[in-house]
Amino acid sequence: MDSITALLEGFATAAQPEFLLYALLGVTLGTAVGVLPGIGPAMTVALLLPLTYTLEPTAALIIFAGIYYGGMYGGSTTSILLNTPGESASIVTALEGNKMAKAGRGAAALATAAIGSFVAGTIATILLTLLAPTIADVAVQLGPADYVALMVVAFTTVAALLGSSPLRGLASLGLGLFIGLVGTDTLTGQQRFTLGVSTMADGIDVVVVAVGVFAVGEALYVASRLRHGPIEVIPVGGRWNTREFWSRSWKPWLRGTFIGFPIGTVPAGGADVSTFLSYGAEKKLSKRPEEFGKGAIEGVAGPEAANNAAAAGVLVPLLTLGLPTTATAAVIVAAFQSYGIQPGPLLFTNNSTMVWALIASLYIGNVMLLVLNLPLVKIWVKVLQIPRPYLYAGILLFAALGTYAVNFVVDDLIVLLVIGVIGFFMRRHGYPVAPLVVGLILGPMAEEQVRRTLQISEGDFSALVTSPFAAVAYGILIVLLTVAVVLRVRRRKSEVTV
Amino acid sequence: MISAKVEEYAFGGLVAAVGVFTLVDATTIVARDDNAVGPRAFPYAVGVLLVVTGIAAIIATARGKLGHAEEAEDVDENVRTDWLTVAKLVAVLVVHLVLIDVVGWPVAAALLFFGAAWSLGAVWWRALVIAVVLAVVVQVVFAYGLGLSLPAGIFEGVPFLDG
Numbered sequence: 001m002d003s004i005t006a007l008l009e010g011f012a013t014a015a016q017p018e019f020l021l022y023a024l025l026g027v028t029l030g031t032a033v034g035v036l037p038g039i040g041p042a043m044t045v046a047l048l049l050p051l052t053y054t055l056e057p058t059a060a061l062i063i064f065a066g067i068y069y070g071g072m073y074g075g076s077t078t079s080i081l082l083n084t085p086g087e088s089a090s091i092v093t094a095l096e097g098n099k100m101a102k103a104g105r106g107a108a109a110l111a112t113a114a115i116g117s118f119v120a121g122t123i124a125t126i127l128l129t130l131l132a133p134t135i136a137d138v139a140v141q142l143g144p145a146d147y148v149a150l151m152v153v154a155f156t157t158v159a160a161l162l163g164s165s166p167l168r169g170l171a172s173l174g175l176g177l178f179i180g181l182v183g184t185d186t187l188t189g190q191q192r193f194t195l196g197v198s199t200m201a202d203g204i205d206v207v208v209v210a211v212g213v214f215a216v217g218e219a220l221y222v223a224s225r226l227r228h229g230p231i232e233v234i235p236v237g238g239r240w241n242t243r244e245f246w247s248r249s250w251k252p253w254l255r256g257t258f259i260g261f262p263i264g265t266v267p268a269g270g271a272d273v274s275t276f277l278s279y280g281a282e283k284k285l286s287k288r289p290e291e292f293g294k295g296a297i298e299g300v301a302g303p304e305a306a307n308n309a310a311a312a313g314v315l316v317p318l319l320t321l322g323l324p325t326t327a328t329a330a331v332i333v334a335a336f337q338s339y340g341i342q343p344g345p346l347l348f349t350n351n352s353t354m355v356w357a358l359i360a361s362l363y364i365g366n367v368m369l370l371v372l373n374l375p376l377v378k379i380w381v382k383v384l385q386i387p388r389p390y391l392y393a394g395i396l397l398f399a400a401l402g403t404y405a406v407n408f409v410v411d412d413l414i415v416l417l418v419i420g421v422i423g424f425f426m427r428r429h430g431y432p433v434a435p436l437v438v439g440l441i442l443g444p445m446a447e448e449q450v451r452r453t454l455q456i457s458e459g460d461f462s463a464l465v466t467s468p469f470a471a472v473a474y475g476i477l478i479v480l481l482t483v484a485v486v487l488r489v490r491r492r493k494s495e496v497t498v
Numbered sequence: 499m500i501s502a503k504v505e506e507y508a509f510g511g512l513v514a515a516v517g518v519f520t521l522v523d524a525t526t527i528v529a530r531d532d533n534a535v536g537p538r539a540f541p542y543a544v545g546v547l548l549v550v551t552g553i554a555a556i557i558a559t560a561r562g563k564l565g566h567a568e569e570a571e572d573v574d575e576n577v578r579t580d581w582l583t584v585a586k587l588v589a590v591l592v593v594h595l596v597l598i599d600v601v602g603w604p605v606a607a608a609l610l611f612f613g614a615a616w617s618l619g620a621v622w623w624r625a626l627v628i629a630v631v632l633a634v635v636v637q638v639v640f641a642y643g644l645g646l647s648l649p650a651g652i653f654e655g656v657p658f659l660d661g
Contacts, residue, residue, distance in 0.1 A: 037570060038570070038572060164566060167558060171551035174544060174551055175513065178520055185537045188528070190528060192523075193523055193541075220584050221573070223587055224579045225577050226583070226618065227573065390625070390628060392614065393612075393614035393625070394611065394632075396590075397607060397632065404598070405646060410595050413595035413598075417588065421588065425505065428579075429502075446540075450539075451536075454535040455535075
């Protein structure tokens, strides 16, 4: 009951005109960056970080949460209407949605994606409201060894289990961990890996790394193989508000929600996994499996719902444990830290007003996003048609601006360029960039917890695994790894026989 | 395809080299406490991870397992790498960061946008107009809206542009 009261108070805060405007700004920006190729929510939040230092933390976090949710909505518009595959989380949507649009049923595809996202986003936010305080209560009792275990699980799943090449994921994680090491050691106060450069003593700023790897890296990569010629946007056709639309959509929405939310919550997720699972489930349960691959509405409704539910699920470990499991979540953790707030179990006691206003703003943001993406979808179709030279020039300009605005020193721009070039080569050779950002943010936290554990145990390494919670976490991780290896071997065998 | 392999070797080598640097430089970190893990242990672990994954990437390349280039909406997989455009964009960014302290942010920013858009195939005069408008608008918004003043450079003392 306490959390209901707290939530109502949160609504009272978030419903102030000023905060409503910030929420609207966030979801609008989020939808825009979701629609536009080449930029995503992680990079947008990173770019806005230096610009929001003058705002109070609640306002800034409401904007960031809006960008995060909005990015999920916007991505589906692009994958349905653009003739080319989109952001990873919405590729599954492209399978059916693109076919529907080409068959003149674009309106139905867009509507089931938007309404499905709304239904899933709202239900998942309710689950977040109910679960988060309880998990935070339990999490308060976790010791440093337990946190080490959680971070090891997060590192392994983000780097090795997701993505096509575990090896390259781990290499990317290693690079992120290394960048996180640069600077002054918090416990002994000495400089590490700064090469004697004074500006490096404070470490390499998360904003510079995130913007470099996402914005500059992406812009250089796209420039190297830019698709020339006109941008082919499929015209939106057909009616959507029909009896068949609702009867075929509502079950996939709910199923997608309950597939997506748990997957987002455990650090084994990311939205992609949930969309694939939802797609598979819909295909299996459908009475018309022959329609799949030719424009089945269930194949848009389910994955889109799963995608948004997973996004809300990611907020559970983020807010209750301070554990980011996606690149965007990692940048949001950095945002909290820049305001001197450490997300984790104490957030609900120490910053209760702020966190409940944030959760309330998620409900409000979802309603705004439904309006922005259903009746107003035509605006985003226009945004999608921005000529690419101007789009990528703009991305580079704002990347340089955002980086320069962190400290107003040119040195940061040099670091930005170097990291951008590294991000370019990573994309060329299949190194995922998300592990780098997660490693950069979680690495210093992990080191601190390891050292605290060993200080308490006076150097006894077994302390890292003897806490029951940590032991269970490592056990689950071993099971996950085994399953992943078995699946990989099987897939390879089946490829050989085929 | 030969060049793709060379690049993969180079990137794997770079990862391993960063690892070696980590391991070597970590030995210079002063560790005082005897029983607890000091400021060296974590860098050693990261160094080992980098060396192992870097070498593994080289071995994988030698065995013909190349990475899959990332897909994106605006990326055409069927065209050859346009190195010239990539080089132009890098050059434009270098010019931008060198010029900020010389002529100020507005001019450096306008040149960055113009240079990038032009390299990517925009019509030159249209790119120039948008670049100038964008740079001036951002400069004014920063000075008066956000209270952060970007260096005005040659426009120092000019009303609106110098915050």
